[in-house]
Amino acid sequence: MDAGVSRTNPPGSPHPGLPAPGPVEARAGVAAQPPRRPGLLRRVQPLVWLGPSLLLIIGVVVYPAATIIATSLQRISVSGLTTGWAGIQNYARLLAQPALLTVLANTLVWVAVSVAITTVLALAIAVLLNEHFPGRKLVRTALLLPWAASVTITTIGFKWIFNYYYGIFNPLLQGLGIISGPVDWLGNDSTFMAALVGVTVFVSVAFTTYVLLAGLQSLPAELREAAAIDGANWRSYFRYISLPWLRPYLVIESVLNGIWIFNSFPIVWVLNSTNPGYTHDTAITYMYKLAFVTDNDIGMAAAMSVLNILVLLVLVLAYMRTVDVDDGAAA
Amino acid sequence: MRLMGIERSAVLGRTLALLSASALVLGACGSAATPSSTASAGAPTQAASNESPAASAASNACTQISVVVANYSNLTAPFWQGLVKTVQAKAGITVNLQVVDWSDIHQKVTTMVQVGTPPDILNYDTFANFAKDGLLMTTDQYLGAQTVQDFVPSFEQSGHYQDKAYAMPLVASDWLLYYNQDLFSQASIAAPPTTWDELMADAQKISALGGQKAGFGLAFGPVEPQVDFSMFAWANGGDYQTNGKWTLNSDQNIQAMQYLNDLANKSKSTEVNPGKTNRVEGVWPLFTKGILGMTLGNAALISRIKKDNPSLKYGLAPFPAPAGKPSVSLGIADYMMAFKNAKCDNTDAVKKFLTAFWDTNTYAGWVKSEGFLPTTTSATQAMTATASDTDKAFLNVLPSAKFAPITDPCYDKVLGAIKTNIGLTVSGSDPKTVLDGIQSTATTCAGS
Numbered sequence: 001m002d003a004g005v006s007r008t009n010p011p012g013s014p015h016p017g018l019p020a021p022g023p024v025e026a027r028a029g030v031a032a033q034p035p036r037r038p039g040l041l042r043r044v045q046p047l048v049w050l051g052p053s054l055l056l057i058i059g060v061v062v063y064p065a066a067t068i069i070a071t072s073l074q075r076i077s078v079s080g081l082t083t084g085w086a087g088i089q090n091y092a093r094l095l096a097q098p099a100l101l102t103v104l105a106n107t108l109v110w111v112a113v114s115v116a117i118t119t120v121l122a123l124a125i126a127v128l129l130n131e132h133f134p135g136r137k138l139v140r141t142a143l144l145l146p147w148a149a150s151v152t153i154t155t156i157g158f159k160w161i162f163n164y165y166y167g168i169f170n171p172l173l174q175g176l177g178i179i180s181g182p183v184d185w186l187g188n189d190s191t192f193m194a195a196l197v198g199v200t201v202f203v204s205v206a207f208t209t210y211v212l213l214a215g216l217q218s219l220p221a222e223l224r225e226a227a228a229i230d231g232a233n234w235r236s237y238f239r240y241i242s243l244p245w246l247r248p249y250l251v252i253e254s255v256l257n258g259i260w261i262f263n264s265f266p267i268v269w270v271l272n273s274t275n276p277g278y279t280h281d282t283a284i285t286y287m288y289k290l291a292f293v294t295d296n297d298i299g300m301a302a303a304m305s306v307l308n309i310l311v312l313l314v315l316v317l318a319y320m321r322t323v324d325v326d327d328g329a330a331a
Numbered sequence: 332m333r334l335m336g337i338e339r340s341a342v343l344g345r346t347l348a349l350l351s352a353s354a355l356v357l358g359a360c361g362s363a364a365t366p367s368s369t370a371s372a373g374a375p376t377q378a379a380s381n382e383s384p385a386a387s388a389a390s391n392a393c394t395q396i397s398v399v400v401a402n403y404s405n406l407t408a409p410f411w412q413g414l415v416k417t418v419q420a421k422a423g424i425t426v427n428l429q430v431v432d433w434s435d436i437h438q439k440v441t442t443m444v445q446v447g448t449p450p451d452i453l454n455y456d457t458f459a460n461f462a463k464d465g466l467l468m469t470t471d472q473y474l475g476a477q478t479v480q481d482f483v484p485s486f487e488q489s490g491h492y493q494d495k496a497y498a499m500p501l502v503a504s505d506w507l508l509y510y511n512q513d514l515f516s517q518a519s520i521a522a523p524p525t526t527w528d529e530l531m532a533d534a535q536k537i538s539a540l541g542g543q544k545a546g547f548g549l550a551f552g553p554v555e556p557q558v559d560f561s562m563f564a565w566a567n568g569g570d571y572q573t574n575g576k577w578t579l580n581s582d583q584n585i586q587a588m589q590y591l592n593d594l595a596n597k598s599k600s601t602e603v604n605p606g607k608t609n610r611v612e613g614v615w616p617l618f619t620k621g622i623l624g625m626t627l628g629n630a631a632l633i634s635r636i637k638k639d640n641p642s643l644k645y646g647l648a649p650f651p652a653p654a655g656k657p658s659v660s661l662g663i664a665d666y667m668m669a670f671k672n673a674k675c676d677n678t679d680a681v682k683k684f685l686t687a688f689w690d691t692n693t694y695a696g697w698v699k700s701e702g703f704l705p706t707t708t709s710a711t712q713a714m715t716a717t718a719s720d721t722d723k724a725f726l727n728v729l730p731s732a733k734f735a736p737i738t739d740p741c742y743d744k745v746l747g748a749i750k751t752n753i754g755l756t757v758s759g760s761d762p763k764t765v766l767d768g769i770q771s772t773a774t775t776c777a778g779s
Binding site: 079188274 | 743
């Protein structure tokens with residue numbers, strides 16, 4: 001608004017002393033109107049339009065977050081009855097738990113390895129699906145199916161595939177000569193993480209492939225032609241054109257995958273359901289065990305929930321800083 | 332990206348911050364309302380303050396009650412739905428029924444209690460913590476004297492907390508040794524083992540048969556290992572408590588776990604990774620398919636075998652004990668309890684529902700179909716008349732079965748610690764370390 005500029009009509013003009021008309025009004029010859037201060041309604045207008053979304057965010061995100069923080073400061077009995085404020089006792093007891101470090105380490109390794117393998121695999125599949133070949137539509141649709149199925153059902157399926165006595169994975173590998181005898185994939189401490197990462201990659205590849213495929217499809221054809229003219233082979237083309245172009249897409253999918261995998265409960269819970277102790281638990285399943293299985297301590301589990309959010313926030317912020325996602329900085 | 336001018340983003344930012352802050356404050360205040368009403372009260376005052384709304388709401392009788400029951404098998408839900416229909420038609424009350432799996436019921440009930448809407452009637456495996464927090468009605472408030480006297484006395488006693496009856500024993504099971512007669516004759520074993528030495532020797536012989544066969548099926552995964560733990564610990568003369576004090580890491584308990592560790596890792600005569608195998612989805616199907624020589628089972632395994640492999644030749648034997656010690660059987664009872672309702676007086680509605688349920692024919696019919704043992708004398712008599720030999724074997728052991736200390740409010744935490752950790756005793760951890768950890772959970776809870 002131009003409230004700061006006050007030009008008044010000079011004396012001798014038709015309306016001396018009144019604010020001078022702006023350029024448009026002057027050209028059009030319209031009589032000068034006194035400028036209106038922006039009304040309250042005008043100021044509040046953005047809020048009205050944003051209102052429903054804000055309410056939704058507050059109701060679904062902010063209020064539960066506030067409740068969980070409040071819960072982590074309370075003392076809650078085994079039956080679930082809130083019996084008073086506990087200050088930071090829940091946090092103190094949580095940080096003193098011997099299993100906490102193992103659980104956090106498991107989580108970080110699982111998330112990092114799963115995201116890395118998913119990205120590499122998805123990149124390869126996306127490049128393939130970007131080419132034209134007969135049956136491309138069919139393959140693209142087929143790729144969506146594992147993602148469309150519920151994660152829990154997929155994981156239960158894999159749990160039985162990996163089973164020592166009844167699963168088909170062992171006979172398959174034995175038939176191919178890869179292993180000599182059956183292996184308890186979910187029971188052996190050394191093979192559990194591999195099985196977990198395998199299932200996680202299986203459910204994550206589809207989404208990642210589609211994000212990267214969208215990126216590749218948006219690559220202008222002129223670049224490809226120019227590269228061909230310059231004599232680039234597919235390796236240089238990939239390294240100097242595709243990858244830099246895909247950079248923002250790669251950042252998006254790795255952040256989203258990282259967050260989703262970190263928060264994923266069903267995969268770990270189902271695969272780990274027969275294992276005692278906390279050797280293979282991740283942050284989310286550990287929190288659930290604290291609340292409802294082992295300690296029956298909802299206050300301490302709420303503290304773990306807050307810790308999870310903080311860890312996730314720190315990781316995402318650190319990642320974004322490292323990758324430096326500013327529009328101007330890319331290429 | 333700059334989407335709007337600085338002034339507008341500042342206004343919106345400030346508004347958003349204000350809204351978030353008020354949401355935080357409201358959230359904190361909202362949940363502060365609950366603790367402040369019970370903060371310095373303690374259990375007795377809590378009970379009193381909960382009874383007065385009920386007394387003043389005497390004229391405000393509940394017409395709708397919520398019933399939460401555990402899912403024992405695929406026969407459970409149809410039975411309860413039928414009962415609900417009958418009660419709704421006869422008694423004119425509305426019943427809101429939920430059938431919940433055992434794996435989820437603890438989380439569900441705890442959440443219901445936390446948000447202040449506990450069920451009116453609950454079928455659960457423990458009750459001491461609810462009683463301690465003053466959430467339950469005593470059984471005399473809604474059960475007729477006749478029903479109370481019909482319970483088998485030892486079971487009825489097990490539903491007491493601090494000398495008041497808060498829970499009714501619902502179903503009972505006791506446990507015996509199942510053994511595969513075909514595998515026994517293949518391994519040239521004449522009779523089921525009666526001592527632990529015989530048990531290990533027999534298990535080794537069966538595992539030596541090859542083809543993935545294993546001698547003893549141990550279900551030490553995190554779902555229900557307390558059965559195997561109780562049986563082996565008690566057979567060796569150990570216990571959860573001695574003279575009212577927790578003794579989970581007693582020498583006899585450690586010895587018993589070491590025996591299992593040897594059975595799994597030295598003589599290698601259990602199924603693969605027994606510390607990581609559960610019962611209903613793991614060990615029992617292996618026994619039904621004839622892969623396991625022996626395992627622990629209650630009467631529910633009989634109907635499974637009938638359904639999945641009726642040609643299986645199996646026998647029942649008392650659980651072996653180390654030489655010179657008596658055989659034991661674990662008694663497990665699940666309970667039915669009624670919560671106080673802060674909004675209306677539910678005693679009448681609860682009474683109507685439970686009277687319909689405890690009717691001898693209804694109750695005995697359901698217990699028999701589920702493969703459990705009844706907790707009322709009348710149902711026991713009805714079932715003994717038509718019991719098969721295998722059923723009779725379980726019924727006979729029942730009066731002398733031993734119970735875990737479920738009336739101790741710390742039992743919930745101890746059970747949680749056992750479920751999560753006991754499998755480690757056979758999977759690479761030292762039994763003494765694991766039992767010491769569980770003992771410290773018990774003593775921390777008992778001391779607080």
